[in-house]
Amino acid sequence: MESYWFGDVEGRACEPAPGDPGLLAERIELLAGSGDACIPDWRIAVRCGALRDRAEYLERLRDAAFILAEKNLGRILQADHSGLIQMVRMLDQLDEVINLLTERSVEWHRATHPGFSRKRTLPADRTLIALIRQDADETLTGLLDEIERLRGQRSLLMKQVSRRAEEVLPNCSALAGGLVAARLAAEAGGIRELAVMPAASIQVLGAKTALFSHLSTGTPPPKHGIVYQHGRVHGARRENRGRVARTLSAKLAIAARIDYYRKCADTEFLLKAADAVRRAGRRE
Amino acid sequence: MIWIEGHLVSVGPGGVYGERILQGCRVWDPKRSKLAALYYLGTELELGPDHRVLYLGAANGTTVSHVADYTEVVYSVEVAPRPMQDLLVVAGSRKNIIPILADAGRPDLYRPLVEEVDLIYQDVASPRQVSILLGNICFLKEGGTAVLMLKPRSIDVTRPPEDVFREAQTEIEEGGLRILDRVLLSPYYPDHLAFLCRRD
Numbered sequence: 001m002e003s004y005w006f007g008d009v010e011g012r013a014c015e016p017a018p019g020d021p022g023l024l025a026e027r028i029e030l031l032a033g034s035g036d037a038c039i040p041d042w043r044i045a046v047r048c049g050a051l052r053d054r055a056e057y058l059e060r061l062r063d064a065a066f067i068l069a070e071k072n073l074g075r076i077l078q079a080d081h082s083g084l085i086q087m088v089r090m091l092d093q094l095d096e097v098i099n100l101l102t103e104r105s106v107e108w109h110r111a112t113h114p115g116f117s118r119k120r121t122l123p124a125d126r127t128l129i130a131l132i133r134q135d136a137d138e139t140l141t142g143l144l145d146e147i148e149r150l151r152g153q154r155s156l157l158m159k160q161v162s163r164r165a166e167e168v169l170p171n172c173s174a175l176a177g178g179l180v181a182a183r184l185a186a187e188a189g190g191i192r193e194l195a196v197m198p199a200a201s202i203q204v205l206g207a208k209t210a211l212f213s214h215l216s217t218g219t220p221p222p223k224h225g226i227v228y229q230h231g232r233v234h235g236a237r238r239e240n241r242g243r244v245a246r247t248l249s250a251k252l253a254i255a256a257r258i259d260y261y262r263k264c265a266d267t268e269f270l271l272k273a274a275d276a277v278r279r280a281g282r283r284e
Numbered sequence: 285m286i287w288i289e290g291h292l293v294s295v296g297p298g299g300v301y302g303e304r305i306l307q308g309c310r311v312w313d314p315k316r317s318k319l320a321a322l323y324y325l326g327t328e329l330e331l332g333p334d335h336r337v338l339y340l341g342a343a344n345g346t347t348v349s350h351v352a353d354y355t356e357v358v359y360s361v362e363v364a365p366r367p368m369q370d371l372l373v374v375a376g377s378r379k380n381i382i383p384i385l386a387d388a389g390r391p392d393l394y395r396p397l398v399e400e401v402d403l404i405y406q407d408v409a410s411p412r413q414v415s416i417l418l419g420n421i422c423f424l425k426e427g428g429t430a431v432l433m434l435k436p437r438s439i440d441v442t443r444p445p446e447d448v449f450r451e452a453q454t455e456i457e458e459g460g461l462r463i464l465d466r467v468l469l470s471p472y473y474p475d476h477l478a479f480l481c482r483r484d
Contacts, residue, residue, distance in 0.1 A: 003396075004396070005396050005397065028396050028397060031395075031396035032392070032393045032394065032395065032396055032397075035392055037392075037395045037396035038395075038396075039395060039398065039399060039400060039422065039423065040396065040397075040398075040399050041399060041400065042399065058357055058379070058380065058382075059379070061382060061397065062375075062379065062380075062381075062382050065382045065383055065384060065397060066372070066375070066376075066383060068384075068385075069368065069372060069383045069384065069385045070372065072385045072386075073365055073368055073369065073372075073385060076365045076385075077365060
């Protein structure tokens, strides 16, 4: 018996496949997986009565191929969690935009208020923007409102990123925090990419400039990239920092693999790993 | 092929990628499509209304849409999800594009979909360009044509392009194809070579 997407053919007899494009797509997937599919010929389909003519052959095939392509597309996009990566990039770009706009507002304010200086210390509960707003004109006030709104959106997004990271990267997030885990994945280019990365690469993810300047001109190598944002790394004493970063990345590399392949948190590993990172910071 | 005032065009629903329209026809820009460049440089390759084409490396569907204007059906294989999203939109407005999200290096995965074709067009920039083409020869009917857009820079940047060309030529001939013509795509695409082959 020969199996084609339009039906099973045995000599002159034919068992036509159901005409629904969704079912056809599933059939094609099965055939592709089985590995012994035959190259189809529309004349066989017509001869054995599965389809009327060439036009119907192409139309059916096209509809099924569309559904199949869309299905596979959805599968790929979901599997690599490209949504999370985009969220992290949006977060970083929001930061950039907010800083730029704030900076420009301050410059504008300074130009119109001779007495203004950034050197003046701010009261603890006041932001720079709130201070400028006091005697800003209508246009600037409107812009400052927008900046405030962006800030609000930024913190919403940040919480969302951390929440998503805790779902997608439970082990990495438990070790380094959701935000750092998400940033690492974004810098690596994806969850899978992070999972196949050596610990030493994870350690310097986000320290591209320093790393390449080390490789090309021999400046001291970077001790840490994004992992610096972890409290145990930037909180460690200077002489211990490299070791903490190294230990943390080694554990993160394992965590990323568990996240990608096993897809669940491993409490025993997490306890041991956290302990190892703590010890690395304490040693003299 | 249709030429209007020295411009290569194709007839079909326009607005696929903001292409220019000349007397109701879609202008096929040699700077955006290697196949168009090949026509500008002169080739005996013809696309006809009864041709079936297997297009490997369909990308966003720019060239695919023009090929589909000339031919009966185009089986368009692309592996990357993002260009595929664009390709699906292009294929949505045409009845004769069959989109396939798969790796052109794994023809077994789309074997149930693709029939025997008259032309295989290979524009996947990969270090395994030649073997990808040879792996898809099973879809090419006897007497059919294969076009390979060889980009030596993606095979090995460190070697001079001529060496890569020569090696590719031997590999193609050993794979059972007869080379009809070789066309350098400069000035449109520096260092690209189009191989026109036939399966006897």
